[in-house]
Amino acid sequence: MGQTLTEKILDDHLVEGELETGEEIGIEIDQVLTQDTTGTMVWLQFEAMGLEEVQTEIAAQYCDHQTYQFDFKNTDDHRFLRSAAGTYGAHFSRPGNGICHNVHRENFAAPGKTLLGSDSHTPTPGGIGELAIGSGGIDVTVAMGGAPYYIEMPEIVSVRLEGELPEWATAKDVILELLRRLSVKGGVGKILEYTGPGVETLTAPERMTITNMGTELGATTSIFPTDHQTEDYLERVGRGDEYVELQPDDDAEYDDEIVVDLSDLEPLIAQPSMPDKVVPVSEVAGESVEQVIVGSCTNGGYEDILPVAKMLEGRETSMETETIVAPGSKQASEMLAREGWVAEMMAAGVNFSEATCGACIGIGHVPASDSVSLRTFNRNFEGRSGIEDDNVYLCSPEVAAAASIKGEIVDPRDLEDEVDDLEAPGVELPDEYDGSKTDLISPDEAVDDELIKGPNIGDVPIRDQLSSDVEGEALLKMEDNITTDHIIPATQDILMYRSNVPKLSEFTLSRVDDTFAERALEADGGFLVAGENYGQGSSREHAALCPMYLGIEGVLAQSFARIHRANLFNFGIVPLTIDEDTYESIDQGDEIEIVDDVYEAVTSGQEEFTVRVGGDEYTATLDASERERDILAAGGKLAWTKEQAEDSG
Ligand code: MIC
Ligand code: SF4
Numbered sequence: 001m002g003q004t005l006t007e008k009i010l011d012d013h014l015v016e017g018e019l020e021t022g023e024e025i026g027i028e029i030d031q032v033l034t035q036d037t038t039g040t041m042v043w044l045q046f047e048a049m050g051l052e053e054v055q056t057e058i059a060a061q062y063c064d065h066q067t068y069q070f071d072f073k074n075t076d077d078h079r080f081l082r083s084a085a086g087t088y089g090a091h092f093s094r095p096g097n098g099i100c101h102n103v104h105r106e107n108f109a110a111p112g113k114t115l116l117g118s119d120s121h122t123p124t125p126g127g128i129g130e131l132a133i134g135s136g137g138i139d140v141t142v143a144m145g146g147a148p149y150y151i152e153m154p155e156i157v158s159v160r161l162e163g164e165l166p167e168w169a170t171a172k173d174v175i176l177e178l179l180r181r182l183s184v185k186g187g188v189g190k191i192l193e194y195t196g197p198g199v200e201t202l203t204a205p206e207r208m209t210i211t212n213m214g215t216e217l218g219a220t221t222s223i224f225p226t227d228h229q230t231e232d233y234l235e236r237v238g239r240g241d242e243y244v245e246l247q248p249d250d251d252a253e254y255d256d257e258i259v260v261d262l263s264d265l266e267p268l269i270a271q272p273s274m275p276d277k278v279v280p281v282s283e284v285a286g287e288s289v290e291q292v293i294v295g296s297c298t299n300g301g302y303e304d305i306l307p308v309a310k311m312l313e314g315r316e317t318s319m320e321t322e323t324i325v326a327p328g329s330k331q332a333s334e335m336l337a338r339e340g341w342v343a344e345m346m347a348a349g350v351n352f353s354e355a356t357c358g359a360c361i362g363i364g365h366v367p368a369s370d371s372v373s374l375r376t377f378n379r380n381f382e383g384r385s386g387i388e389d390d391n392v393y394l395c396s397p398e399v400a401a402a403a404s405i406k407g408e409i410v411d412p413r414d415l416e417d418e419v420d421d422l423e424a425p426g427v428e429l430p431d432e433y434d435g436s437k438t439d440l441i442s443p444d445e446a447v448d449d450e451l452i453k454g455p456n457i458g459d460v461p462i463r464d465q466l467s468s469d470v471e472g473e474a475l476l477k478m479e480d481n482i483t484t485d486h487i488i489p490a491t492q493d494i495l496m497y498r499s500n501v502p503k504l505s506e507f508t509l510s511r512v513d514d515t516f517a518e519r520a521l522e523a524d525g526g527f528l529v530a531g532e533n534y535g536q537g538s539s540r541e542h543a544a545l546c547p548m549y550l551g552i553e554g555v556l557a558q559s560f561a562r563i564h565r566a567n568l569f570n571f572g573i574v575p576l577t578i579d580e581d582t583y584e585s586i587d588q589g590d591e592i593e594i595v596d597d598v599y600e601a602v603t604s605g606q607e608e609f610t611v612r613v614g615g616d617e618y619t620a621t622l623d624a625s626e627r628e629r630d631i632l633a634a635g636g637k638l639a640w641t642k643e644q645a646e647d648s649g
Contacts, residue, residue, distance in 0.1 A: 002249025004156045005225050006191050009131040009246070013114050015148045021155050021255065024625040026148035030113040031058040031130075032140050035100045037065040037490065038118035038540060040077050040499040042137040043084035044460045046144065047451065049641050052088070054443075055146030058108050059090035062100035066363055066495050067356040069095065073496040076454030080499070086446030090144075097439035098329030098355040101125075101297040105208060106331055106433055107440065110234075110242040111226045116143045120215045120539040120563060121297050121378065127207030128233060129226040129246045134215065136541035136567040138637045150627055154191045154220045155255035161198025163263030167424040168412045171206035172299060172376070172396035175213040176268040177260060180278035184481060185533040187219030188562060190255075194224045195248065198262045203427055204233030205303045212298045213378045216275040218536060218561055237433045267411055269374075270394040273382035274481070281399055282411040290371040292317075292404040293324045294397050295353070296360050299376035300328025302335050302433070304397045307425035309341040311401040315419070317349035318407030324365055326353035331435025350404075362386030362491035374403045381483045381537065383511055386491050398425065458500045461549050463572040463635035466602060470553050470574065471593035472526035474586055474613075476509060476516055480531035484564060486511050487535065487543035498542060505546040520550035527592050530557040531583060535564025544571040548636070554594070556611070556620060558583055569628045572636035574598065576609060576620035586613050594620075603633050 003011065007019050016026030032054075034042045039061055061081050069075045078095055085092035093103050100117070101124040109115065109125030115132035116122070122134035135149070143149045159178070165171075178186075192214050194207070202210075207224045214222030224230075231243040269284060271277040294300075294308050305327055317323045325345055327333045333355055336342050346352055359365035360377050366386035367373040373385060373392050380392035393409070402412040405419065416422050441447065478486075487509055488494070497504035509516040509528075520526060528547065534557035535543060544567035547555075554574040568575040574594075578586075586592070595610040595617070602622065611620045624632070634640035 001253060002251035004193055004252040004254060005246055005248040006131065006156050006193050006223060009112060009114065012112070019153055021153050023153050024150055024627065025153050026150045027114060029056055029116045029143040029149050031108060031115040032056050032144045033060045033062065033100050033104050033115065033117040033119070033122065034137065034140055035065055035119050036063040036077055036081060037495055037498050038137045039081050040457065041460065041541060042118055042141050043081065043088070045138050045141040045638055046088060048460050048638060049141065049145065050645065051145040054089040054144050056144055059144050060093065060104060060108060061085040061090045062093040062103055063095040064099045065357040065361060067095035067354065068358065068364060070492060071496070072454065073456040076456040077499055079452050079454065080457050083448035083450065083452040086448035087451055089443045091443065092441040094439040096330060096354050096356070098331065099297045099300060099357055101212065102300055102328035102332070106237055106329060111230060111246055112244050116140055116149050118539055120537065121212050123214055123221040124208050124212040124297060126211035126221055126223040128204050128230050129224060131221060131223060133221050134539045134563055136539055136563060136570055138541060138570050139566065142637070142641065151220065152625070154189050157190050157192050157256045157258060158195045158254040159192050160196035160257055160259045161194060161262055162196055162259065163198055163261045164201045165262045165265060168267055168398060169265040170396040170398060171202060171209040173265045173268045174260060174262065175210045176270060176278045177265055179216055179270065179276040180268065182217055183276045184216060184274060184536060185218050187214060187217030188533070190219050192219050192222040193248065193254070194222070199224060200227055200229060201262065202229065203429060204229050205301050205429065206427060209298055216378055218533065220562060236429060236431065267396065267399050269399060269409070270380060272391045272393065273380050275379060275394060281395065281409060284409050285411055285414070287372055287409045289321050289374050289403045289408055291322050291365070291367050291373040292400050293326065293359050293365060293373065293375045294400050295326035295328060296357070296377040297328055298378040299397050300326065300332065302332040303427060303429055304376065305332060305336060306341065306428055308397045308401040309336065309345050310425040311398065311422065312348035312350065312404070313344045315348055315405055317404045320407045321404055322351065323349060323404040324351045324353055324359070326358060327355045330355045330439060331433060334435040335430055335433070359385070361495070363495065374400050374409065376400050379537065381485045383489065384485050456499055458502070460638060461501050461545070462638050463548055465635045466572060466599050466633045468597045468599045470598045471591070472553065473523055474529050474588055474590045474592055475520055475523060475526040476513055476528050477586065477588040478512060478528070478530040481533045481536055482530050483537035484535055484540050484543040485537055488540060488546055490538070501545060501549050504542060505549045508546040508550055517550060520552060524551045525553050526551065528552055528555045529583065529586050530555065532558045534560050536561040539563045541567045541570065544568050544573055548573055556586070569624070569631050570637040572632060574622065574632060576622055578618065578620050582618040582620070585616065585618065590614060599633060602629050605629065
C-alpha cells in the first residue's frame with residue numbers, strides 16, 4: 001500500500017514504534033524553535049537536566065511575544081534567552097525581529113524536515129512540507145538534547161482542495177471554512193494533509209496561513225505536498241537549494257477525506273469569541289468597527305500586508321476606526337518600507353507597529369470596552385485581547401482593510417460598488433525576501449558563553465513521585481472548551497512572570513474564579529473538573545506547571561486538547577477522562593477520592609479507575625502509553641529525565 005506524505009516523513013524520522021493509528025511513535029527532530037514566553041522554562045529545564053549542547057540541526061530562540069519590555073522583567077528574560085542561546089548553541093532572534101513562525105519560515109523551515117516548537121502555531125511551515133508540531137516547553141528541551149519526540153500516531157485526513165479561489169476569497173477563508181465545518185475540536189488526534197488539484201493554485205505563504213490556523217482545529221499538524229510553488233518560495237527566500245519534491249503515493253490511503261471546493265468560498269469571518277463561530281461576512285455586515293488590526297503569525301507576512309496597502313493607497317481609513325498594522329517580521333516591515341508601502345498606509349491613517357505578537361495576547365492595542373475589534377489573527381478567545389468584555393472577529397486582511405475604509409463590517413465585494421476603482425488586490429509575492437539579518441545571531445556569532453540570570457529568573461519547580469492516595473476537593477468545575485488562556489492568561493500584567501512560577505501561579509484560573517489559587521494552596525491537593533476539549537489553545541506548559549505548583553493532583557475532563565494533555569503528564573498531574581454523566585454528577589466542592597492505589601495502577605498499566613464522589617462511584621479512564629505512565633509516576637518529565645540519567649550512571 002502506498003504512503004501518505006505524512007507517513008513518508010514520519011518513516012524517514014522514525015526511531016521507535018510503528019506507523020499505526022493510536023500507537024506511540026518516537027521520531028527524530030531536526031529543528032526546534034522556542035519563543036520568549038515559553039523559552040525561559042525550556043532553557044531552565046535544559047540546565048536542570050544537565051544538558052550541555054544543542055543536538056538538533058537547527059535550534060532557534062525567538063523574542064517575539066513580549067517585546068515592548070514594560071519593565072526589567074521582560075528585558076531580563078530576553079537577556080537570559082540570549083545568554084542561553086549563546087551558551088548552548090541556538091540561533092537568537094532579537095526582540096522586534098518578528099514572530100517566531102514568520103522568522104522561522106523565512107530563515108530555516110525546509111521541506112521534509114521535522115520541527116518541534118514550544119508554541120502551538122509551530123505547524124506553520126507545514127505549508128512548505130515540513131512536518132512541524134507544537135508541544136510544551138519541556139518536550140522541546142528534551143528533543144533539543146537529542147532525544148526523540150514521542151506522540152500517539154494520529155489519524156491522517158486528506159483535505160482535498162478543488163477549484164480555485166474566486167476574487168476576494170482568500171487562504172484565510174479556506175481555514176475559516178474548515179473551522180465552520182469541523183469546530184475547534186474537529187482536528188484533535190488528526191494530521192490534516194492537503195491534496196487535490198486546488199493545492200497548486202495556492203502560493204506557499206497562502207498555504208502557511210492555512211497550516212498555521214489548523215491549530216485552531218486542534219490538529220496535531222497540517223501539511224501540504226511540495227511543488228513549483230514551494231520551490232518558487234524557497235528561491236525567493238534565498239534557499240532554493242533546500243527544495244525537495246514531496247508527494248503522497250498515488251495509492252496512499254487516508255483515514256478520512258474532506259473536500260473543499262475553493263471556487264465556492266466567499267469572504268468569511270469568525271465571530272466573538274471562538275475561532276469556529278464562522279459565518280459569511282455579509283451576515284454580520286453593518287456592525288461598526290472601532291479597531292482593525294492586521295498582522296500576527298497567520299496573516300503578518302509581506303504578502304498579507306501588501307493587499308491592505310494596495311486597498312488603502314490613496315484612500316483614508318474611517319475616522320471612527322483605528323487601524324493598526326503590525327507585520328509578522330521586521331523583514332516584512334523593511335521590505336514594505338523600502339517599496340514605499342509603509343508611507344502609503346501611514347498616509348491613509350494606519351498606525352504602523354513593530355513586528356510582534358503583542359495585541360494577539362492582549363499586550364498593547366487593547367480594544368475599548370464593549371467595542372468591536374476586527375483582526376486578521378487566529379484566536380479570539382474571550383478576554384485574550386486584554387479586556388474581558390471584548391468582541392473580537394477574525395478575518396482576512398482584505399476584509400480587515402474593507403472595514404477600515406468603511407468603519408463597519410462589510411463584504412469587500414459590496415464595498416467594490418461603493419468605492420471608486422477598488423479592486424481585489426490578489427496575491428503577489430516579492431521578487432526576493434531581502435531584509436537585513438542583523439537581528440538574527442547565529443551560534444557562531446554568539447555574544448554570551450554563560451547564563452545571565454537577573455532577579456526575574458526563578459528556579460524550575462519539581463514534583464515528588466506520584467502518591468498512592470489521591471483525594472481532595474473538586475476545587476473548580478468548568479465547562480467545555482476551556483482554553484489555556486483561561487488557565488494562565490498571557491496578558492501583560494501576568495506574562496512577565498513566566499519565569500517566576502510562584503508568582504505566576506497566583507493568577508491560575510483567575511479568569512474563571514479569582515479565589516481559585518488561594519483555595520488550591522490552602523487545600524494542598526485536589527482536582528479540576530472540566531467538559532470537552534480541556535486546555536485547547538496555546539502550548540504554554542505553565543497551564544500545567546502552575547496548577548502543579550498549587551498542589552493540583554488530577555484533572556477529570558470529558559476530553560483533553562493534545563498539547564495540554566501532554567503537559568499534564570509532563571508535570572505529574574493525572575489526566576482522567578470521564579463521561580458526560582459523571583461530569584454532570586460532580587459538583588464543585590465535592591470530595592473526590594480515587595479508590596485505586598494510584599501509583600500502582602498507573603505503573604501497572606491499569607486503564608480504568610474508580611472514582612468516589614460522595615457515596616457514589618464512577619469510572620474514569622487513563623489512556624496512556626507506558627512512557628507517559630512512567631513520566632506521571634516519577635512526578636513529571638523533569639524528575640523522570642533525572643531518574644533516567646541517574647540509572648544510566
Ligand atoms: C498563543 O498564541 O496563545 C501563544 C502566546 O503564542 C502561545 C504560547 C505561549 O503561551 O507562550 C501558543 O500558542 O502556544
Ligand atoms: Fe504570537 Fe498570536 Fe501567533 Fe501566538 S497566535 S505566536 S501570540 S501571533
